[in-house]
Amino acid sequence: MKIIRKFALLLKNEQIQMMPEIHIEDYNYPLPDERIAKYPLDQRDSSKLLKYKDGKIEDYNFRSLPDLLEEGSLMVFNDTKVVPARLHFQRSTGAHIEIFCLEPVLPEEYVSMFAVTERCRWKCIVGNVKRWKSDTLYLYNPDGNASVAEMDLRADLIERQGETSVVEFSWDNGAPFSRVLEICGSVPIPPYLNRETEAVDLERYQTLYARFRGSVAAPTAGLHFTEKVLEALRAKNIDTETVCLHVGAGTFLPVKSSLVSEHSMHREPFVVTLDFLEKLLARKGKLVAVGTTSVRTLESLYYIGVKCIEKGVPADVDQWEPYEREYSYTVEESIGAIVEYLRSNSLKELQLGTRIIIVPGYSFKLVDVLVTNFHQPQSTLLLLISAFVKGDWKNIYDHALANGFRFLSYGDSSVLFRL
Numbered sequence: 001m002k003i004i005r006k007f008a009l010l011l012k013n014e015q016i017q018m019m020p021e022i023h024i025e026d027y028n029y030p031l032p033d034e035r036i037a038k039y040p041l042d043q044r045d046s047s048k049l050l051k052y053k054d055g056k057i058e059d060y061n062f063r064s065l066p067d068l069l070e071e072g073s074l075m076v077f078n079d080t081k082v083v084p085a086r087l088h089f090q091r092s093t094g095a096h097i098e099i100f101c102l103e104p105v106l107p108e109e110y111v112s113m114f115a116v117t118e119r120c121r122w123k124c125i126v127g128n129v130k131r132w133k134s135d136t137l138y139l140y141n142p143d144g145n146a147s148v149a150e151m152d153l154r155a156d157l158i159e160r161q162g163e164t165s166v167v168e169f170s171w172d173n174g175a176p177f178s179r180v181l182e183i184c185g186s187v188p189i190p191p192y193l194n195r196e197t198e199a200v201d202l203e204r205y206q207t208l209y210a211r212f213r214g215s216v217a218a219p220t221a222g223l224h225f226t227e228k229v230l231e232a233l234r235a236k237n238i239d240t241e242t243v244c245l246h247v248g249a250g251t252f253l254p255v256k257s258s259l260v261s262e263h264s265m266h267r268e269p270f271v272v273t274l275d276f277l278e279k280l281l282a283r284k285g286k287l288v289a290v291g292t293t294s295v296r297t298l299e300s301l302y303y304i305g306v307k308c309i310e311k312g313v314p315a316d317v318d319q320w321e322p323y324e325r326e327y328s329y330t331v332e333e334s335i336g337a338i339v340e341y342l343r344s345n346s347l348k349e350l351q352l353g354t355r356i357i358i359v360p361g362y363s364f365k366l367v368d369v370l371v372t373n374f375h376q377p378q379s380t381l382l383l384l385i386s387a388f389v390k391g392d393w394k395n396i397y398d399h400a401l402a403n404g405f406r407f408l409s410y411g412d413s414s415v416l417f418r419l
Contacts, residue, residue, distance in 0.1 A: 022260040022359055027386065028377045029397050037410035038193055040204040045226045048405055050396065052389060053417040057399045062224045062413050066232040069369065069415075072285035075233060078219040078293045079242040081210035083114075083178075084185030086197070089137035089155050097137055098127035099155060100188060101181075102216060102249050103269075105166055110214045110246065110269070114178035119170040121158060125249060126165045132157055139184055147183050151175065178213060188216050188249075190409050192376070205409075214246035214269070220409040221291030221372045238288075241279060245270035245297045245354075255378055265319045265355040265380070270297045273349045274342045277301075281335045286368040292381050295367050295388075300354040302327075302365040305334025308341045317354040322362060331365055358384040360391060370416045374400055374407040390419045 041047055049060040051068055060068065069075070085101040104113040106121040113120060126132065139153040152172040159166040171180055186197040187205050207222035208230075233240060250266030257263055280287075280301075289295045300317040306329055307315050338350060357380060370388055374397065375381040386393040396414065405412045 022361075022383070023258055024255040024260055024263075024378045024383075025258060027379075027382050027393075029394070029401075031377055031401075031407060033194075035401065035405075035407050036192060037406035037408060037412075038195060039200065040223065040410045043226075044204075044208075044224050045229050047224050048412040050400055050405065050412070050414040051417075052392075052396055052414065055392065055419070057396065059403060063229060063232075065229060065371070065413075065415060066236050066238065069233075069236070069238055069288060070286050071237045073238045073288050073369070074279070074283045074285060075238055075240050075288040075290060076294050076298060077207070077209055077222055077225075077240065077242045077290045078245055078247075078297070079207070079209050079211045080215040080219060080244050080246050080293070081213045082187060082206055082215045082218050083213050084181045084187050085216045086186045086188045087153070087155070087181075087184060088140040088186075090140040091132065091135060091137060095128065095131050096140060097129075097132055097155075099137075099167055100125040100127075100216070100249065101185075102164060103246075110212070114213055115176050117174050117176055119168060120177055121166055121168045123161070123164050124167045125163065126157075126167065129157075129160070129165060151180055151184055153180060153184050190217065192408060193410075209242065211242075212244050212246075212271075214244075216249050217247040218409065219245075219247060219291045219293045221294075221413065223410070224413050225290075239279070239283075241276050243270060243272045243276065243294060243297045245293045247293055254376075255380060260357075260359055260383065263357070263380070265357045267316070267353045267355050268293075268296070269351070269353045270300070271349055271351050272297065272301065274339065274347065277335060277339050277342070277350070280366075281332065281339060287366055288369040288371065289367045290371045292370075292372055292375075292384050295370060295384065296354055296356050296358065298366045299358065299364065300352075300356050301338065302329075302331060302334045303356075304350070304352060305329070305337045308337035309333065312341075314338060314341060314350060314352060316352050317356045319355040319357050322356065322358075334365075358387050360387045362387045364388070364418060368418055370418070371413060372416065373409065373411050373413055374405060376408065385416070388416055388418055392419075 045062045047062045049062045051058045087099045089097045101122045103123050107113050137155040141148045154170050156168045187201045205218050248266050255263045303317045304314045
């Protein structure tokens with residue numbers, strides 16, 4: 001068995017080496033701090049919008065988006081909801097420890113986790129973890145907030161796992177953990193904003209259509225949408241649907257290795273409904289993804305369908321799976337196989353995870369148009385953009401920098417048409 005595993009690992013490494021060598025340094029660009037949008041604009045849809053189509057770049061206002069899309073298109077949003085996952089504790093010595101909840105451990109399922117009372121365990125990033133021995137931490141409550149005091153939230157370090165730790169939380173008043181976070185936690189705004197969470201972030205670092213708790217980072221492409229824009233989309237006969245991928249903190253992690261093939265992607269759980277898959281299968285128009293999280297979900301569906309065809313059951317998508325061989329199945333065959341699996345097992349939705357990485361050379365299967373913000377230098381998200389526009393990302397970003405566009409989470413938007 002060990003020999004088989006070793007052979008499989010060697011084969012996988014060989015398959016990855018078959019890809020062109022991608023150096024992350026080639027996806028760098030100068031981003032002055034003053035070009036990073038530290039706060040949202042007063043109106044969500046007043047941001048600028050860059051249109052890229054057939055190699056040409058034009059500037060618009062975000063409210064013009066419906067006019068730029070084809071009638072009959074299907075637009076897909078990620079309706080995940082950001083949870084206030086940042087918690088500040090204090091040791092008996094007075095040392096402060098920040099705990100950033102990443103994903104549930106016990107219970108493992110998000111809905112069960114947010115409903116649980118008394119205690120639960122999460123995989124977390126812990127600041128100053130070396131200063132935390134075996135003592136129980138108590139929530140830092142310098143203002144003596146009565147609601148916080150009533151929770152009496154405590155944290156115990158269960159296990160260290162490299163850069164992350166398993167932490168057990170316990171509390172007293174019988175509230176569900178969702179309520180505990182609402183009272184005791186703060187919204188985990190991106191570290192590159194270089195500021196503390198403020199009142200404005202409670203509303204604006206959340207999309208209007210957010211429904212299902214689980215993300216520790218917002219799907220920021222959706223922050224621009226207002227009811228007025230959504231109404232204009234419907235008026236143009238552009239159908240709107242949702243998927244749910246919970247965004248992990250890995251979205252903020254830089255690519256530390258020079259070769260992208262050495263970078264390890266984090267798993268992100270997602271849910272798609274049978275109704276959505278049936279609509280996806282029947283669509284005639286363009287498929288428009290709002291944000292890179294929607295892209296990763298939609299593109300992952302193709303490879304899940306392949307598993308249904310070849311193995312009879314769906315399963316998570318591995319990081320390098322799209323690059324390991326040629327895939328001859330059509331999108332209709334692949335999505336159809338998932339639909340058939342769900343129907344035959346009387347299931348209304350598909351719940352899986354993906355580690356897919358989309359880099360230059362990737363062959364897009366589903367997404368035709370992408371609405372997205374401007375991303376960090378040397379990030380996996382910038383690699384995805386480059387793959388989508390066949391390497392023309394530099395022209396797009398040079399134009400945005402030269403024409404006053406605001407960058408990153410609270411920044412301006414773009415609509416990119418795949419070449």
